[in-house]
Amino acid sequence: MTGQIETRLAELGVTLPEAQAPAANYVPFVQVGDLVFVSGQISNGPDGLITGKLGADMTTAEGTAAAKTCAVALLAQCKAACSGDLDRLVRVVKLTGFVNSTSDFTEQPQVVNGCSDFLVEALGDQGRHSRSAVSAASLPLGVAVEIEAIFQIK
Structure with missing residues (x-):
């Protein structure tokens, strides 16, 4: 039976x-009490890795779409941490978003909104969270975005 969150x-x-x-040499998530710390998830779509540098060869809109793929991957990790029952998710506590961008690009928050907005759309108030959005000179495999999360589960 599919739970409420997966139905949404x-x-x-x-x-x-x-x-x-x-x-x-790391694990995808660590649970401490009722908190699950999910390792950074990189932008990866149906056609493979989403690579590029914001402010050079990617638009803010493309970066926002890349960040949404990180949100989906974060929820997949949370589901794994919840033994397959995503309805154990209480709330998204914190996101830290890294945006592969040029030194003069200043729209990191708009890019990471792709993740934040999707989580709120999918989860409602459970998806509201604290957040940081920072620039990175480069990211693993040349991806556009990497986002890590802290979830509270029951």
Whole structure:
């Protein structure tokens, strides 16, 4: 049986992928009490990695779309942490977004809004969170965006 959150995701046309395995010597998430700390999820769409540098070869709108893919990956990791029951999610506590951007690009918050707005659209008040959005001179594999999250679960 599909839970409420996954039903809402389906209404939005989103099916969560399998949670990605880590690419190096770390774990995809760590649970401490009722908090789940999810490692950074990189922008990855149906056609593969979403690469580029904001302010050079990507628009803010393209970066925003890339950040939304990070939100989907974060929810997939949260689902894995919840033993497959995403309805155990109490709320999104904190996001930290890294945007691969030029030194003069200043729209990192608008880019990370792609993740934030999707989480609120999908989760309602459970998706409201604190957040940081920062520039990075480069990101792994040349991706446009990487976002990490802290979730509260029950």
